[in-house]
Amino acid sequence: MKLPPARQSIGAAVVIVGSILGLAGCAHSNAQALVNQACTHVDKSLSLYQASTGAPSSATSQADGAAALQQLRDALPLAAAAAGEDPEWQAFMTTLSETSRVPEADLVTALSQQCSSVADGGIGPVSPPTSVAPVPTKPEIGQ
Numbered sequence: 533m534k535l536p537p538a539r540q541s542i543g544a545a546v547v548i549v550g551s552i553l554g555l556a557g558c559a560h561s562n563a564q565a566l567v568n569q570a571c572t573h574v575d576k577s578l579s580l581y582q583a584s585t586g587a588p589s590s591a592t593s594q595a596d597g598a599a600a601l602q603q604l605r606d607a608l609p610l611a612a613a614a615a616g617e618d619p620e621w622q623a624f625m626t627t628l629s630e631t632s633r634v635p636e637a638d639l640v641t642a643l644s645q646q647c648s649s650v651a652d653g654g655i656g657p658v659s660p661p662t663s664v665a666p667v668p669t670k671p672e673i674g675q
Contacts, residue, residue, distance in 0.1 A: 563618035571647035577603035
């Protein structure tokens with residue numbers, strides 16, 4: 533039995549939409565898996581960083597600090613791949629990319645929050661504030 537052309541078109545559209553939705557779900561799932569892997573590195577890094585701050589010697593402190601930084605660098609490609617699949621992870625990738633310019637001490641809070649939302653079963657990273665304080669204006673001369 534042959535279906536009328538209108539029913540064939542509707543059937544094809546349903547198949548296409550279903551396929552797109554299925555693929556979108558896979559991308560989110562894959563991005564989540566990549567973020568979980570990246571956060572494993574971040575957690576190791578934060579532990580090593582904490583150890584470096586209380587190390588008994590300068591050499592141990594430097595070794596732990598270098599190992600902590602390497603863990604963050606290992607996490608970056610995973611976070612970048614996740615952000616490429618799901619833009620929700622752009623902030624996490626950006627935080628990790630700052631490791632080449634910013635000391636880890638300045639990133640600990642952000643990385644902890646971003647990965648703790650993953651560990652707590654959250655659906656995404658902690659987003660930065662969306663509002664900016666207004667810029668004060670100078671009174672004009674003569675007012």
